Amino acid sequence: MDDGFNPVEVIAGDAACGLVLLCDHARNCLPAEYGNLGLGEDSFRRHIAYDIGARDVTVALARLLGAPAVMTTYSRLLIDPNRGEDDPTIVMRLSDGTVIPGNHPISASEIESRIERFHRPYHAAIDALLDAMLARGQVPAVFSVHSFTNLWKGVARPWEVALLWDNDPRFTQPLLTELRATRRFTVGDNEPYDG
Template sequence: MTDPALMPDTSFQPYEYVHGDESAGVLLLCDHARNTVPQEYGDLGVPAAQFERHIGYDIGARAVTLELARRLNAPACLSTFSRLLIDPNRGEDDPTLIMRLSDGAVVPGNAKVDQAERQRRIDRFHKPYHGLISGTLDRMMAAAPAPVIISIHSFTPVWRGVPRPWHVTVLWDSDPRAVTPMLDGLRAQSDLIVGDNEPYDGALENDTMYRHATKRGLSQALLEVRQDLIADEAGALEWADRLEPILRNLSQAQDCRQVRHYVSRCDNK
């Protein structure tokens, strides 16, 4: 008899959807919103404390996303599974889609993932999340001019012993339409150190923004907020205060609401 604990949890929903005005002009995404793993995967052999680190999810990103969605009355799509199970911000063919080692933490539950299990996780978690985004965009583009896509992430204050100076950074590929006003709006806040494509490059083939924004010709920006600044409710609310007027302006900018294709820097790598 099969152990019930090993049976798929059919009640597990791989995404969270926040209903909003589909003509609002902005779609919010949060790829690494939670650190949850369905019961049949247990803890992947990873100590609970590791799931509370950035390797498990983007600390604070969900709270900021939900607050911005509420204030802007904008739709939002959020994942509900830990990136240790499968990373929704990677293409299906990316070698880092399922990590066996993440920032020094071994993930025993991923050590023997074969192609069948890889595909199982793609079908059960990765595809439904991206299907939600695609379907939401289809409806939004049918209802109004094209929306701006804003993806909310967070990053660690220190990486491999090296402090990171930024409070917030903007990642992007080739389309500057939402990025330039985003950077200008953040830099106008004199207490912030703002990074441009730091500490990562925003051009990543088949990641969420490439798949849903770049390929559709939609304006976009991926925000990385330092996780210690949004780790509690007060921090999340402060950053919603900082970001709300910038996003509201973007949602009303005619240039950002047009379909316009830019050649991705990924295509030149």
């Protein structure tokens, strides 16, 4: 089914800048065929639907730095692009205490349809951008923008800015140093999640 809903938003930017911006949970929208998944509109203003403010930050960074960006246009309540295809939480049935009626129950064929129509196109857009840069001999830094709620399951999250990273500290450590030096933010290093 093609209802004209494009699951991916791309800002072309200048690949020569060496940076690629991603925003997995940029929007709180759903294709019309899914209605509101049985939820009230207030649920789509909460963090369960998207990373509040993350799209605005991604767009601002892309403009400021001239960097290309790839963002989703759909709510993570439909399918979570930040999960592997075999992850049982790729379609959430329950999020922060809220049951998602349109996802519970859900058939394997519906999950596969959502993967094919929404999840794969997003990852294909990322792969195409990275492949093009690598083909030109560029190894880009990939910076994925997220936001998180300041309270999760009764536990406070005091960080105003956090960098999540894994094996390579070359990009994150200088940025962490600069952020801490401003003394304007409570800065998290792999908080509230481990990169």
